[in-house]
Amino acid sequence: MSTIPTPPPFPPNPLATQTYDQWENDTIKGYLSVQPDPTVPDSPAQIAQNRQLARRYKARMDLIVNNFAVLLQNRHDLKLADTLSEAKWKRYVLLARLFPINDLPTEILSNILRYVVWSTKDASESTLRRLQVTWVCHHWREMAIADQTLWNTIWFRDLPPYERSFNFFHRAGTAALDIRFNEDKRFLATGDAQYKLTGERMEKILDVIMTKVDQIRMLILVIDSWPPVLALFDRLRNSPRVPKWLERVEIHRTGRPYIWPGPDLPSPEFIAGTSLCAGNAPALHFLCLNGVHVNWNTSPMVNLTTLDLRRMPMSVGMTLQRFRDVLRASPKLKKLSLDGAGPFRPKDWNFSMVLPPIDLPDLTTALFGDFSMTYAIYAISNIHAPNVRDLSLVNMTGEDYGLFCKFMVGRFPNVVVLTMYTLQVEDTPQNTRYMVQWLMSMPLVQYLRVAALGQHMFYPFMMDGRYHLRDDFPLMLTPAQKAEIDAKYPREKIFPRLATLEFQHVDTDMIVNFGIGRRTVVGCPLKKIYINAVWMLHITATDRMKLFSISPVFICRSGNATPEEEKLYEIYSFGVAG
Amino acid sequence: MPTIVSVDDSTVPGEGSSRLLLLVSSDNKHIVVEEDIMSRSRFISKQVEGFEATSQRHAILLPFSSFVLNKVIEYCSHYRGYYLLEDDPDAAPPGRSPVREWDQEFLDVDRNMLLRIIKAAHYLEIKSLVGSCARAIADMIRGKTTEEMREILGVENDFTPEEEHSPSSKCTG
Incomplete structure (x- = not known):
């Protein structure tokens, strides 16, 4: 800025209603409001110079005000007052040029x-x-x-009396509220009961929270024991006002899943479970219950987009009939997660009692875990979800899941991201066939996430699927039989689009062999390998060199999607928030 | 890019060229621009509706300079004919999506210019541009300390030392 205009002279008769300072401020603002924008942008050097000048004027103003306040009263010292005015005026002009936000x-x-x-x-x-x-x-x-x-996202993680959280709560006014409760970090680190979120503490919080129950949109509770959960259930059930905006309920009880809550709790009522919101939560579409159960028959479970059930004793699971009713009443379900929880299975159930599956065309994310082989088939046979893009199978161990692989053939043909954590399939020729057939039925897989798999589990990924196209092909082929199949069928690559592998708890040499096999045998080399950050601690420098010989290697965090995964989410629009 | 003609006098386009608008910037530059380019601006649309009601056309005077106005016209030209959710008065708010790639490049200007563009976009009621600028400014200060925020955006700390160090202010905002 080449010149800064000088301030106008002090008017002989300032408005009687104004002090000098008010007149001065109004005059400056009036002047600035009619100044046009600059016609060319200032250069960076000019901007820096203007900033420096503005700072200098500010320093001059502070010096005068802090040291000569008495002389400034009623403009006692006119020269000093004029110097102050000039500094103030020039600074404002500069700031206007700098355009403060x-x-x-x-x-x-x-x-x-x-x-x-x-x-x-x-x-x-x-x-x-x-x-x-x-x-x-x-x-x-x-x-x-x-x-x-x-202020409407409130995370109760400060200390009682939760001054900060309640401040946020009050500031949120009439906005929809997203509320989350957590155990205190110190309790999680030390187990010291004084930091625990007890039922009594929860009651005190709820005394306030429930005054706006009809504004709550999201309720997330991550706690160790039952009492705070029961306190919350009780308040929601007995609330005179309907939680009409409540869209999402997530309750994670992180303590031992099957523990009896204690002698103080009324056991029959506990086993029957509480009716969530007395059955009245018209907007509820996201339900995640982890280590807690509700009264399935009277809780609002229609039009769900996410149903996520984890870690529940079979005895408190919903009936198969109710489970199927819930799925039928939720035709837009996008995510179904059954991890150590699911519908109650009668003791006399057998494979001949499988019911017709329920169509879930919008289901894009599915997770099944911690099931026996029979139970896995029992639970999954209830759904027909050909559009699942993200499939996870976790903790399927303790027996041979070979037949389960056979059961999965063709069930999820559009999977793009496949996760297999601890899937136990015995190493037999028949199981290998089942595995190959199952993998072959998911030709779109681009992202594979594995953990704790046996070495033989990687072989099917390298095989030529045509030798397993039919169940009547011999498991061990003679050269003549092989030639006959070669002449009849084209080569069937397993996962021809697979580009990214993420792993943990797998021996590095297995991954290296897998990478080499994908490149040389299948002709579909990996483009990127991710190692879980925790598992990275087990990777030696030699391991790293070996992995680098396969593809670029990166570290990823548990629970965070990698860029490749995010890209796939974007392309296929799957996955549900949270 | 559309045909943008600077003219030296205040001649308003005639009846034959009814799809042209004359915009006059605060530095008295006259810019002729096709009407549908500026239809993203609710302010301009309302002005045009006013013209139609009176069957008269006038120049539209705008309180910002030609270099800011030209930048806004560049934005509107780029998205000419595109549907942008943010500009749809009937659509739900767009949420927390990131700045579009083209917008990122377009808004790669100095801070003063960015602030002038957002002010102009606000005046012209172009919600999508306001949103993109707001996100770009938010990106500049995200992850920064309070002091850095003040420095970057030219904000003065006007708290007294007592206010600044009061425990309640620190804990609850």
Whole structure:
């Protein structure tokens, strides 16, 4: 900026209603409001120079105000007052040229603050960001506090009496509320009961929270024991007001799954389970219950998009009839997760009693885990979900799951991301055939995630599927039989699109052999290998060199999608938030 | 790019060229632009509706300079004919999606320019551009300390030392 205009002279008769400072501020604002934007942008050097000048004027103002306040009263020392005015005036002109963000309309600034607060990787960072924007200046603080939507995600992870969380709660006003409760970190680290979220503490929190029960949109509870859960269930059931906005309920009881809650709890009622929200939560579509159960028959379980059940004793599971009713009543279900939980299986159930499957055309994510082989077939046979893109099988161990592989053939033909954690299939020629047939029925797989698999589990990925196209092909082929099949059928590659492998708890040499086999035998080399961050600690420098000979190697964190996975999510639009 | 003609006088396009608009910037530059390019602007659309009601056409005076206006026109030209969710008054808010790739490049300007563009977009009621600018500014300060935020955005710390260090302010905002 070449010149900075000098301030106008002090008017002989300032408005009687104004002090000098008010007149001065109004005059400066009036002047600045009619100044046009610059016609060419300032150069970076010019901007830096203007900033420096503005800082210098600020320092001059502070010096005068801090040291000569008495002389400034009623403009006692005119020369000093004029010097101050000039510094102030020139500084404002410079700041206008620099365009401080606070000149933006409040509406825009609020918009910016929302993006700062919302675009965070986790709730913990979100809390910090919200606090930070209130620490910048008075204007930001006032604006942020007035914006209800900045405060409506409340994570009760501060200490009792939860001053911060309740402040957020009150600031959220009438906005929809996303509430999360957690055990205190110190309890998780030390097990010290004084930090535990007890039923009594939960009751105190609920005394406040339930005053806005009809505004709650999301409720997530991650705790160790039953009492806080029962306190919450009880309040929701007896609330006179309907939680009409409640869309998502997630309860994770991280303590031992099958433990009896204690002699104080009424056992028949406990086993029957509580009716969630007394059966009345019209917007509920996301239900995740981990280590806790509800009264399945009276809880609101229609139009679900996510049903995620984990770690429940069979005795408190829903009946098969109810399970099927829930699926039928949720035709838009996108994610189904049954991990150590699912419908009750009568003792006399056998494979001849399989019922017709229920169509779930929108189901894109499925996880099945911690099941016996028979139970896995029992549970999965109830669904027909050909559009599953992300399939996970976890903790299928303790017996031979070869027949399960046979059962899975053709069930999920559109899988793109396949996870196999601890799948036990005995090493027999028949099982190899089942495995090959199953893998061959998922030709779109591009991303494979494995853990704790035996070496023989990797062989089917390298095989030529045509020798297993039919069950009547001999398991051990003679050269003549082989030639006959070669002449009749084209080569069938297993997972021809597979590009990315993520692994943990697997011997590096197995992965290296897998990589070499995919490149040389199948002709479909891996493009990238991810190692779980925790497992990386077990990888030696030699292992790393071996892996690098296969493909580029990267480290990933448990529970976080890798870029390749995210890209696939984007392409196929699958996966449900959370 | 559309045909943007700078003219030296304030001649309003005649009846034959009714699809052209004359925009006048604060530095008195006259810019002729096709009407449908600027249809993304609710402000301009309302002005045009006003013209139609009175059967008269006028220049539209805008309180920002030609270099800011040209930047806005460039944005509108790029998305000419495109449906952008943010500009749909009937659509739900777009949520927390990232800045579009083209917008990222388009908004790779100095901070002052970015602030002027967002102010102009707000005036012209172009929600998608306001949103992209807001995200770009948020990106500049995301992950920064409070002091860094002040420095980057030219905000003065006007808290008294007592206010700044009060425990309640630190804990609850």
